Amino acid sequence: MIVKMQFVNISGPRSDIDRVMDLYLSRYEIQLESALSELKTVDNLRPFVEMNPYKDALVKAVQFVGFLENPEETEPDTSLGLNDIFELIRTMNEEYLKLQAKQEEWKKKKEEIASKQKIIEPFRPMGGDLSQVLHYKYISYRFGKMPQEQYQKLEKYLLGELDAVFVKGVQDEQFVYGAYFAAPDHLQKTDAVFRSLHFERVEIPAQYEGSPEEASQKLLKEMYDIQKKIEEIDKEAAGMFKKKAPQLIWAKQRLEELAHNFDVRKMAARVEDKKEDYYILCGWMAEDDVKKFMAEAEQDDKVFVVVEDDHDSYFGEPPTKLENPKLFKPFEMFVGMYGLPAHNEMDPTLFVGLTYSFIFGVMFGDVGQGLLLVIVGALVYHFKKSSLAGIIATAGVFSTIFGFMFGSVFGFEDVIQPLWLRPIDHMTTLPFVGKLNTVFIVSIAFGMGLIVIAMVLHIINAFREHDTQSTWFDPNGVAGLVFYGSVAAVVILFMSGRPTPAGIVLAVMFGVPLLLILFKEPLTNRLKKKKEKIKEGKVMFFVEGFFELFEMLLSYFSNTLSFVRIGAFAVSHAAMMEVVLMLAGVESGNTNWVVVVLGNLFVCLMEGLVVGIQVLRLEYYEMFSRFYKGSGRKFEPYNKNRRMEK
Template sequence: MIVKMKFVNISGPRSDIDRVMDLYLSRYEIQLESALSELKTVDNLRPFVEMNPYRDALLKAVQFVGFLEDPDKTLPDTKMGLNDIFELIRTTNEEYLKLQSQQDQWKKKKEEIAARQKVIEPFRPMGGDLGKILNYKYIAYRFGKMPVEQYQKLEKYLLNDLDAVFVKGAQDGTSVYGAYFAAPADLQKTDAVFRSLHFERIEIPAQYEGSPEEASQKLLKEMYEIQKKIDDLDKEAAKMLEQKASQLVWAKQRLEELAHNFDVRKMAARVEDKKEDYYILCGWMAEEDVKKFMAEAEQDDKVFVVVEDDHDSYFGEPPTKLENPKIFKPFEMFVGMYGLPSHDEIDPTLFVGITYSFIFGVMFGDVGQGLLLVIVGALIYHFKKLPLAGIIATAGVFSTIFGFMFGSVFGFEDIIEPLWLRPIDHMTTLPFVGKLNTVFIVSIAFGMLLILVAMVLHIINAFRGHDVQGAWFDPNGVAGLVFYGSIVAVVVLFMTGHKTPAGIVLLVMFGVPLLLILFKEPLTNTLLKKKEKMKEGAVMFLVEGFFELFEMLLSYFSNTLSFVRIGAFAVSHAAMMEVVLMLAGVEGGHTNWVVIVLGNLFVCLMEGLVVGIQVLRLEYYEMFSRFYKGSGRKFEPYNKNRKMEK
């Protein structure tokens, strides 16, 4: 069902807008429209230009709550007023920044130590006291690294001929680290040799004590101690925030609401003159909510509410809000996929819910697999609230019902007797056609009935929308209904062996509706008393009309024939399960239950998906296209997901 909407104007003193949002509108769903563009008859409208005073505090509250271990399970402390909330955010921020400042100092010191440790790390395998080495007076030294292949040349060809000593440090995939020592007199020659070996010098500051191993270990220990202090500060901050958890959660919730309510100014307008300064809000509310809101605000002398019934007072059409019984609620997803109904259309949710589930059940009739769909779909819908899961569960109910009608339980057709027939076996003899599967015949008859129902719904929508041509002369209007209904009646009479109407009656039944459809435009202009001339000549009008009628007749035939797929899938489902049972060796007496289980799962998943898509195709192309436009816009309340207990 489509909820009836009302367009409301709300006004009051400019300074009172936050109170109205917080006290009233935060508890009702209202789709706000821009007052500056909607209220075209009001003079001196101006926009609000104010900064949101809650935004900065809200950002801090969101940050602090994000640090909490489990904020969703924390009960908010609702006793705090707005001033208390601001004071809480201020003091918490000061404490947190103080801890962060200390932590940043320790992190900076740790980075400095890490840089020093990184320098000395590659020289850990070397011995010696760095404090002494770095202060040698009579021995020159160079610390650095060289490529592995160059070090191999040094060892093999040059080391014995140099007046220098090379002490190797660590080695990685590409480089060898170490230091060479030489007398100052030989240093120039030694430097030249090592430069030719691509030796890259690494400066070692005179700030290390002990061997490279000892110096590295000492630095690592200092880094570990500093990291402990950083972690302790993290724990202290977490403890401080946890102590204020309930207050912070409430502060976040309350500030979110206040900031959101303040932002209503983007949709509001101001009217300011010498005497008064007030705000104007306008938008759509459900009729029931409007009544409750007006009754609640009746004694409030600062709130003025006007309900607009004149369409000229606002732009656009009312938004669409659907409200259906819980069992049909999931099917709103299919309606939304096609397009929401406009305010003067019929909500097709109930129609979709009934026809989709029924057709799915016929095409996928099996007691066991139907119950499986019910259980799985119901569980997923219960825990995840996925609309598709609810649709699967409802369709599974009808699958189970038609499973009893067809006598099929997980593909076995010898467990229960069918209440109606077995789709793969039952035949019916028709005049001029011969024997034909009964399910095919019933499917076409059912399709004809659905097409007639869709035409009736089209006529209702046309009358509600004051569409004269659509109601009377459209192929889906009264003329089309009479024509197609006549065809259905004649076919049924002929196939059941009854006499068909006389030729003159058939001529009237078929001819008059076709003529009405052919001349729909001039007839509509006549009824509406419009004097419009044909844009093209009479001959072109008749030629175009002829081809349109021919196309219409083809569409009637193809749309009706499309419903054969209902019976085809009912038969194919039974045939697929026969194949599964044959592969499982049921007929031979040696049943392979693994094949039975896997086969049922495969059929349930694959055919269930295909059937679901095919039924949706029938809904959209064979039924929706006849009566439904789906041109509505979704109702988007400004305070969606912002409701809070007062």
């Protein structure tokens, strides 16, 4: 059902807006509308331009709670007031900044050591004491790197001719690292040769001790020790936050609430003049919530609530909030996929829940597979709150029921006797048709009944909207209902061998409704006392009317015939399970239970998916299209997760 909505204006002193949000509106669902654009007739309207005072503290609270392990398992300490919360955040932030500053110093030192280690790393294979090498007086040296192909040239052609020694370091995919040593007298020539080989110098500061390997290892150990100190600071910070976990979690929750409530100013307006300065909030609330809110605020002399009754004077149509029994609530998903009902439409959730589950059960009738859908769907719905899982569980109940009706348990038809019939075997003889599967006949008759119900729902919706033409002369209105109902009644009488009405009666039953549908516009104008001439001319009017009637009759026929798929899937399900049991060797007596289990799972998944889609198609195209518009807008309360008083 659709919850009845009321439009309310809430006003009071400007300084009192936070108290009203926190004390009252945080506990009720209200969809706020922009007061500035809504109340255009009110003078001196202004927007709020205040900065949110809770945002900075909230950012810190979120950051601190992020350091906690499993914060959702900690019970918040609700004893803290707002001043206590701000003091807590300030104190914790000061302590955290001190630890962070200390940690930054260590990180900076680690980066400096890492840069030193990175310089010496490529020269680890080289021997010698760096403190001595870097202070040679009579030998010159150059540390650096060169491309691999240039090193191969050096090694093959030039090394024997140079008055220098090259000591190789690390070799990677691109470069060869190392150093060459030469006497000062030959250094100029040696430098020229190495420059021609694209040798790039690497300056080695005179601060390393021991061999390159020892220097690198020493620096790595220093980095490791510093990293441990950084991690210790993280642990210290985590311990500090853990001690205050209940207070921090409550601070985060409370600040989130206050910051969100403060942002209500984006939807509010100010009215300021010489005498007073007050706020105005306006929006939609459920009728029951309005009554509770007004009763609660009745003794509060700072809150003024006005309920608007004129639907034409405020913003748009009321939003739609659906409220259905728990069993049918998951089916609101299908309604929402098509479009929510407008406030003056019927809520089709109950209709969808019953018809979808019933049709699914007929098309997928099996006791074992139905119970499997019930169990899996119920478990997923219980733990994940998935609407689709709830729908599957409900549909599974009807699958189980029709499994008993058809006498099928995991495809085995010799375990229980059918309470009704076996879809694949039972036939019925009809006049002029011959033998036809009984399930097909029942499916068409059932489809006729659903189409009639859809027409009745269309008439109710059109009557609510005061739409005369749709109520009386539409193909889905009273005229269409009389015509289709007459055809259905005559077909059923004829097929069952009972006498049909006389020809004159049939002419009246069929002809009058068609004439009413053909002349729907002139008749509507006459009832509304409007004098409007036929714009396109009489000839074109009758031509268009003829083709519209032909299309209408064709749609009646195709929509009715579309319900044959109910019986077709019931038969195909039984046939598929026969194939599975045949492949499993049940008939021969050597049953392969692995094939039985896998076959049932395959049929359950594949055909269950196909049947679910086909039933939804019947809902949307054969039923919804006849009576339902789905032009409503969703009710979106400002406080979606309300803080309820305990």
